[in-house]
Amino acid sequence: MEESMNITAGIVIYSLSLDTTIRTNIEVDQDFEIDSYELWEKGLPQNRVLYIVEKERLLRDLTIWRRKFILCAGWLDEEELEGQELYWICMSGSIGVHEIMGYVQQVFNRYYQWYIRLGTQIRKKESLSELLDTLDEVYKLTGCIATQSMRIVGSSSRFEEFNSWVDGQGMVTLGMVNELVADEDFQEAAKYDDVFLYYNTYQDWYYCYNFKSDGQYQARLLASTENHEKAHGVRRLIQDFGECVSDVYEDYFGQGQYLQSGREMYEMICGLLQGVKVNAGDIRRVLSRYHWEISHHYQVILFQFQEGVSGGVGMAYYKAQIRKLFHDCYVVEEKDRFICIRNLSRSENSASVYEENLPYFLRETLCKAGISNVFDDFSRLHRYCVEAERVLLIGERTDSTKWYYSFPKYVLPYLMEQCTRELQAEQVCHPAITVLQDYDSKNETHLLESLRVFLRERHSITHTAELLEVHRTTLLVRLDRIRQLTGIDFDNYETCLHLMISFEILKLVTECYKM
Numbered sequence: 001m002e003e004s005m006n007i008t009a010g011i012v013i014y015s016l017s018l019d020t021t022i023r024t025n026i027e028v029d030q031d032f033e034i035d036s037y038e039l040w041e042k043g044l045p046q047n048r049v050l051y052i053v054e055k056e057r058l059l060r061d062l063t064i065w066r067r068k069f070i071l072c073a074g075w076l077d078e079e080e081l082e083g084q085e086l087y088w089i090c091m092s093g094s095i096g097v098h099e100i101m102g103y104v105q106q107v108f109n110r111y112y113q114w115y116i117r118l119g120t121q122i123r124k125k126e127s128l129s130e131l132l133d134t135l136d137e138v139y140k141l142t143g144c145i146a147t148q149s150m151r152i153v154g155s156s157s158r159f160e161e162f163n164s165w166v167d168g169q170g171m172v173t174l175g176m177v178n179e180l181v182a183d184e185d186f187q188e189a190a191k192y193d194d195v196f197l198y199y200n201t202y203q204d205w206y207y208c209y210n211f212k213s214d215g216q217y218q219a220r221l222l223a224s225t226e227n228h229e230k231a232h233g234v235r236r237l238i239q240d241f242g243e244c245v246s247d248v249y250e251d252y253f254g255q256g257q258y259l260q261s262g263r264e265m266y267e268m269i270c271g272l273l274q275g276v277k278v279n280a281g282d283i284r285r286v287l288s289r290y291h292w293e294i295s296h297h298y299q300v301i302l303f304q305f306q307e308g309v310s311g312g313v314g315m316a317y318y319k320a321q322i323r324k325l326f327h328d329c330y331v332v333e334e335k336d337r338f339i340c341i342r343n344l345s346r347s348e349n350s351a352s353v354y355e356e357n358l359p360y361f362l363r364e365t366l367c368k369a370g371i372s373n374v375f376d377d378f379s380r381l382h383r384y385c386v387e388a389e390r391v392l393l394i395g396e397r398t399d400s401t402k403w404y405y406s407f408p409k410y411v412l413p414y415l416m417e418q419c420t421r422e423l424q425a426e427q428v429c430h431p432a433i434t435v436l437q438d439y440d441s442k443n444e445t446h447l448l449e450s451l452r453v454f455l456r457e458r459h460s461i462t463h464t465a466e467l468l469e470v471h472r473t474t475l476l477v478r479l480d481r482i483r484q485l486t487g488i489d490f491d492n493y494e495t496c497l498h499l500m501i502s503f504e505i506l507k508l509v510t511e512c513y514k515m
Helices: 007-021 056-060 097-123 128-139 174-180 183-192 234-247 249-253 263-273 280-288 312-325 351-364 378-398 407-419 433-442 446-458 461-468 472-486 491-515
Strands: 001-010 033-039 049-055 069-073 087-091 143-147 151-154 195-198 204-212 218-222 298-305 329-333 336-344 369-371 403-404
Touching: 001 007, 001 097, 007 033, 007 087, 007 097, 007 128, 007 204, 007 234, 033 097, 049 056, 049 097, 056 069, 056 351, 097 128, 097 234, 128 151, 128 234, 128 263, 128 329, 128 336, 143 329, 174 183, 174 312, 174 351, 183 195, 183 204, 183 218, 195 407, 204 234, 263 280, 263 329, 263 378, 298 312, 298 378, 312 329, 312 336, 312 351, 351 369, 351 403, 369 378, 378 403, 378 407, 403 407, 407 491, 433 446, 433 472, 446 461, 446 472, 446 491, 461 472
Parallel strands: 033 049, 049 069, 069 087, 369 403
Antiparallel strands: 001 033, 143 151, 143 218, 195 204, 204 218, 298 336, 298 369, 329 336
16 A cells, blocks of 8 residues: 555546546546555455456445445446446556556656655745746646736746747736736636636636735636646646645745835825825835935826726736836826826936827727826825826816826816806806807807907907908908907907907817717
C-alpha cells in the first residue's frame, strides 16, 4: 500500500487519461478524496481506498463494492453494472493488474512530486510563469494570471492566447478588456471563492481561481485543458495551485503599488473632494511623500463611463490605463466614474495627450471626460472637481458628439445656465426679444435673427449683410424697424450686453428643449 497526500479520484482519472485510454462512470464535477491504493485480493473493501481488481473477480460479487472506488482491469459496460452503486474506472483487459499498479503509482508520485516542487519553487521565489510552466509540464494545463488591472503577471510558455490577448507592455488589450467588461459572467465571477469554469465570447473554456486580499479580488488564474468535458480533477489541481500561491500572495502581487498605496493620501483627497477643509500643513506633509507640492499646477479630469460599467475587473483596468496616460496623477474611483487629479508640474505629457491619446481611450471605453481649469492650490480641489462635473454635463448637452470638454471653452454656457437657475428665461432676457419674436411670427420677418447677427458682428453693416445674404439697404431698414418696435439704443453698452446674453440664454433653452 502506498500513502499520498489528499489526492482525489478526479486527479487519478485525469492523470491516467494523460497516459492511457480509460473509461469511467464518475462525472467531472463528482470528486472525493482517497488515502491510498492497493491490489484487491480478498476481504471487505474500505472507504477512501482505490482498489485495483480484475474484471472477472469484480463481477463475482458486486454487492461488496457498494460506494467503493475501483480501477478495473478490463472494459466494463453500463449494462453489466446496472443498478449497482459503485465508482469505477476501467482500462483495457490486455493490461495486467500489476502493470496497472505501475500506472497508479505514477499517478500518486506525480501529484506528490508536483506539490512538493511547487512549494520549493515558491520558497525560491521563482516567477509565476515558471510555476505555471511546471503545472503545464506535469498536468498539461496551460494558462496565465491576470491582475485586477488586467496586467498579465505570469503565463505558461504554451499559453497560445498570450499573443492575441496582450499588448507590448504586458497588459491585456483594450479591445479584449471592453469585451470582458460587457461580459456579465466575467464580472460576476470576481465574487467567487472556489474554482469555477468560465466560458468566454470566443467559446473557450477556462478553469479559474481568484486571488484575493482581505476579501477583495486582486487577480485571476485562467487555465485551459484540451477537453474540459473530461477534465476530472482539474478543479482540485487549480485549487491546490491557487492556495499555494495565495499563501505568499504579497510576494507576487504586493509590489509596485502606485500612488494609491497611501491610505492617508486617499483619505485626504476624498475629504477635499467632498469640500472638507484640511489644514494646509497637513496637505503639504502628505503631498511631500509623493514629491508633490501644494502650489504645483493641477487639473481635475472627470471620467464618466456609460451606465452599467461600474466596479469589477474593467474599472480596475481603466484606472491603470488612466495612470499610464497621465503618469503623475492620482485616481479616485466613485461608482461608474473616475476623478483624476493630474500634477502638471511633474507631468512630461504634451498637448498630444488631449489631441491623440485621450480621445482614443475615451472612444474605446465609451467614456466621456470633463476637464477643469488649471489651478495652483491643492486645497481648492473641490471647486475644480465641480468645474469638471459641470462642464461634462453642459458639454454632453450642447456638443454630444465630442468625447471630452474643457471648462474654459464652456464658461459662457455655464454662465447662461446660472442666469436661469431661479428665474425663467423670459424673465431675465431683454424685453426686446419677446417683442421681436412676436412680430416675426405674425409678419414672417427676420428681425430677431438680424439683430443677433448685427450684435455678434460688432455693429458692422457690411459683415452682417453678407452673413444674412441681404442688401445693405435691406439691413438698414430692418434695424430702423427694430428701433421703432423696441426703442433699443445700439450705442448703449449695457443694453447691447443684455441683448447678447439674452441670445445665449435663448440658445441654451432651445438646445435643452431639443433634448
